[in-house]
Amino acid sequence: MDLIKFFKFGLVGFSGLLIDFSITWFCKEKLLLNKYLSNSFGFLFGVVNNYFLNKYFTFHNTDNHLATQFLSFLIISIIGFLLNTSFLYLLQKNTKINFYVCKAIVTIIVFVWNFTANSLYTFKL
Template identity: 45%
Template sequence: MADKRLLSIVKFGITGMSGMVIDFSLTWLFKDVLHVNKFLANAIGFSAAVMSNYFINRIWTFQNKAKISKQLAAFITVSIIGLLLNSMVVYVFNNLLLLNFYLSKIIAVGLVFLWNFSANYFYVFKSTKEQNTADL
């Protein structure tokens, strides 16, 4: 069980790294190239990464076969909370502590990772994971 959880954390981390590339690339494009408000740019990058991460985590990390509609709604809810946490951390570190925007975003990604993994492992993918193993 502990080995399986560790493997899930590693897979979740790898998936998160791919999402971080999507997040940072789109945030940079919208903020620095298209000159969109930094918080809107942050939300766009974050949202695109969330959608990518959902499907990778569903297929690879958690190998889950639940109905997409309910599960995706739960994943998006967890991600919206993650976005709010992410934006709050970016705001505090960038606007109040005057750290570089992208350094603030890296700190936010690290902190929000803890929330995202826990909520997805114990809430979004848990119920159907138990059903999948019960079917064996």
């Protein structure tokens, strides 16, 4: 594994995390949307950010098949999202841990999935 790429992936992920949490918070607390719907909106904004930053910053990828590559990234992200939402639901249902703490825990778990899958498939290390 390339530790520099892993670190850069983490930095990009952190920027996406800030976007994700900000959008989730805004939708849940200000727009009073359902917490899982809010989580979905946060996820979508974070994915777009992460794709472009990872393509150009992390992996220095020059593949011109942008739509195909984004679709791959999106599919991997959707799988990550399903893992994220499922784990978030299970933690919330079975513990008394704060929603945002649960979200942070789940984010760390799904980070490993996202890096591995995108490294091996979307951006082929």
